[in-house]
Amino acid sequence: xxxxxxxxxxxxxxxxxxxxxxxxxxxxxxxxxxxxxxxxxxxxxxxxxxxxxxxxxxxxxxxxxxxxxxxxxxxxxxxxxxxxxxxxxxxxxxxxxxxxxxxxxxxxxxxxxxxxxxxxxxxxxxxxxxxxxxxxxxxxxxxxxxxxxxxxxxxxxxxxxxxxxxxxxxxxxxxxxxxxxxxxxxxxxxxxxxxxxxxxxxxxxxxxxxxxxxxxxxxxxxxxxxxxxxxxxxxxxxxxxxxxxxxxxxxxxxxxxxxxxxxxxxxxxxxxxxxxxxxxxxxxxxxxxxxxxxxxxxxxxxxxxxxxxxxxxxxxxxxxxxxxxxxxxxxxxxxx
Numbered sequence: 001x002x003x004x005x006x007x008x009x010x011x012x013x014x015x016x017x018x019x020x021x022x023x024x025x026x027x028x029x030x031x032x033x034x035x036x037x038x039x040x041x042x043x044x045x046x047x048x049x050x051x052x053x054x055x056x057x058x059x060x061x062x063x064x065x066x067x068x069x070x071x072x073x074x075x076x077x078x079x080x081x082x083x084x085x086x087x088x089x090x091x092x093x094x095x096x097x098x099x100x101x102x103x104x105x106x107x108x109x110x111x112x113x114x115x116x117x118x119x120x121x122x123x124x125x126x127x128x129x130x131x132x133x134x135x136x137x138x139x140x141x142x143x144x145x146x147x148x149x150x151x152x153x154x155x156x157x158x159x160x161x162x163x164x165x166x167x168x169x170x171x172x173x174x175x176x177x178x179x180x181x182x183x184x185x186x187x188x189x190x191x192x193x194x195x196x197x198x199x200x201x202x203x204x205x206x207x208x209x210x211x212x213x214x215x216x217x218x219x220x221x222x223x224x225x226x227x228x229x230x231x232x233x234x235x236x237x238x239x240x241x242x243x244x245x246x247x248x249x250x251x252x253x254x255x256x257x258x259x260x261x262x263x264x265x266x267x268x269x270x271x272x273x274x275x276x277x278x279x280x281x282x283x284x285x286x287x288x289x290x291x292x293x294x295x296x297x298x299x300x301x302x303x304x305x306x307x308x309x310x311x312x313x314x315x316x317x318x319x320x321x322x323x324x325x326x327x328x329x330x331x332x333x334x335x336x
Contacts, residue, residue: 028169029167029168029169032169033114034107037106037107037110041053047103048102048103048106048107049099049102049103049106050102051094051102054091054094054109057106057109057113058084058087058091060113061080061084061109061112061113061116062084064113064116064117065077065080065081065116068116068119068120069081071121071122072119072120072124076119077116077119079112079115080112080115080116080119083112087108087112090105091105091109114166118165118166126165127161127162127163127164127165128161128165129160129161129187129189129196129246130159130187131157131158131159131160131185131186131187131198132156132157132158132160132173132184133156133185134149134154134155134156134183135154136148136149136152136154136183140316141286141292141316142290143185144185144199144260144262144263144275144295144318145239145260145277145292145293146183146202146237146238146239147231147236147260147291149182149183149201149203149237150183150201150202150203150204150228150236150237151208151225151229153203153208154183154203155181155182155203156183157183158174158175158176158184159173159174159187159196159198159244160172160173161173161174172248174196174244174246174248175200175244175251179200179202179251180202181202181203181204181205182200182201182202182203182237183200183203184198184199185199185200185262186198186199186262186263186264188263188264188265188266189246190266191266191268193246194245194246195243195245195246196243196244196245196246197241197242197243197254197264197266197272198241198242198244198264199239199240199241199261199262199263199264200239200240200242201237201238201239201240201260202237203237204237206226206228206229207226208229220289221289231291236258238257238258238260238261239260239261239262240253240254240256240257240260240261241253241254241261241262241264241274241304242254253304254272254300254303254304255274255276255300255304255307257278259276259277260276260277260293260295261274261275261277261298262274262276262295263318263319263320265320265321265322265328266322267299267322267328268322268326270301270302271299271301271302272299272300272301272302273297273298273320273322273328273330274299274300275296275298275317275318275320275330276295276296276298276307276309277293277294277295278298278307279294279296279309279313280293280294281293281294281314282294283315283316283335284315284335294313295316295317296309296311296312296313296316296317297309297310297311297313297317297320297330310328313332314335315332315333315334315335316332316333317330317331317333318330318332
């Protein structure tokens with residue numbers, strides 16, 4: 001999670017609990033939180049009534065309040081700090097409690113953790129910007145190529161704002177009705193938190209003689225399908241980088257052409273780093289039914305002008321980010 005400008009918006013890049021996104025009632029929210037906690041403990045092979053789960057929750061509360069005191073101050077956390085001794089006493093006798101009582105204690109502690117977390121100055125009282133995505137599930141190389149989303153008819157998603165994190169599921173979609181039917185990926189936020197950046201590729205309404213994609217190895221060669229789904233067609237679907245104000249205004253397309261552009265990363269000088277297939281070339285091990293171009297690090301002005309290739313690496317690169325000294329750090333696949 002990265003927060004930028006006080007009083008603006010927080011950008012959440014990662015996992016986010018969004019159960020029954022249309023629900024707004026407190027009861028629905030509480031039930032979703034309980035279900036999430038149960039799922040977390042289930043992955044550890046235990047229930048919310050397990051004494052170990054209760055002790056871990058208490059330890060989490062103690063560590064979180066200690067950390068947050070440095071940024072939020074003790075006054076803001078009085079209730080949570082005061083509860084620690086009470087919870088420690090009750091947890092010391094947890095083995096004497098029956099299952100419903102242990103579950104109730106677990107939930108009390110976790111709600112105290114939740115209360116403390118939402119008092120973090122980076123989050124308190126701020127909406128959260130997030131991306132909904134219908135993801136193409138395959139090997140990593142397909143993930144950022146609009147061709148596959150179009151071929152597989154995987155439209156859906158958008159750039160959204162969770163208005164009241166922790167209190168309701170009320171969501172405002174910034175891109176609703178603003179772009180054609182399509183796919184979204186790689187959300188980022190400008191340093192002043194006024195501009196959201198993302199990649200979008202149109203997913204067209206066309207006949208798909210192969211039906212829904214289930215086994216890619218049985219598909220025809222990429223150059224033998226209809227023009228709208230043909231990788232070699234100049235009209236093929238690509239991801240391009242878009243920008244929109246965090247208030248939903250001033251939607252604009254920054255990149256154009258017949259190459260995929262994604263992973264926008266704001267730079268201190270106002271420019272953007274991003275990944276693109278503009279370098280040309282393909283991976284060494286793709287099949288006739290799955291063209292896999294290499295995408296590498298590029299940069300451009302904030303307006304989308306003056307695109308410059310920064311890396312000529314032979315295989316794929318991902319996820320640029322800016323270090324404190326201004327250098328760009330990113331991941332790369334070395335073919336060995």
